[in-house]
Amino acid sequence: MREITKTLILAGWLVFSISWTKTSPIFPYQGLVDVSELSEGRILVRLIYSTTNNFLGEDVYGDLEKAYLVLEAAQRLVAAQNLLEQKRPxxxxxxxxxARPLSVQRKMWEKVKNTPQSIYVASPERGSLxxxxxxxxxxxxxxxxxxxxMGTPVDFFGELASPKYEKRFLQDGRLSQTQLSNRLLLREIMIQAGFSPIETEWWHFQMYGREEARKRYPIIP
Structure with missing residues (x-):
């Protein structure tokens, strides 16, 4: 594989050179960090879109097996892990x-844009967080x-995945107290660490909304 060398300038003064193979993920060179490395292996990584066990039925991540986030988000995730260890050793x-490249977002959108699943995938024009x-x-x-x-697997697209209706699901017997307690534990540590949940997916957490993210960070190509 052809090796490429780039010179990076950080904060206007730090200059260094790095090399990588043509097929390697570009994330480290977009200013993102490896979550597993930052957490010293305490946080597990099982990227579902790097397998065929997802709602697309296709591996759209290819060689990407690591989880990357901007540094601040990765640090907050490590803080959430610290909180979890205190509560549940x-x-x-x-x-x-x-983190997901926009090129992958386009691929996902092409697969779902004319199907009912399109409501669960952001269009490339709008972008995903x-x-x-x-x-x-x-x-x-x-x-x-x-x-x-948690009552549903990750990547389950149906109302049972929605935190918005959990009280009703508990009353109706569609969620057990254990399942709800597990969701609440996850939300508690993530919110305390500085993330925000959304109403439709119990597994999704974000550091900023779309407009703030656009102001602060470049989109990953």
């Missing part, structure tokens, strides 16, 4: 999606590595 956060490295999809695992039961 041995438990760990598992990341199912993090994952395209800025400020959003993350996560769950929790216990001390044995078993994922906690």
């Amino acid at each position: 041995g438990y760990r956060i598992v990341v199912y999606d993090a 994952h395209n800025y490295g400020v959003a993350v999809d996560v769950s929790l695992v216990d001390e044995t590595g078993q994922e906690l039961d």
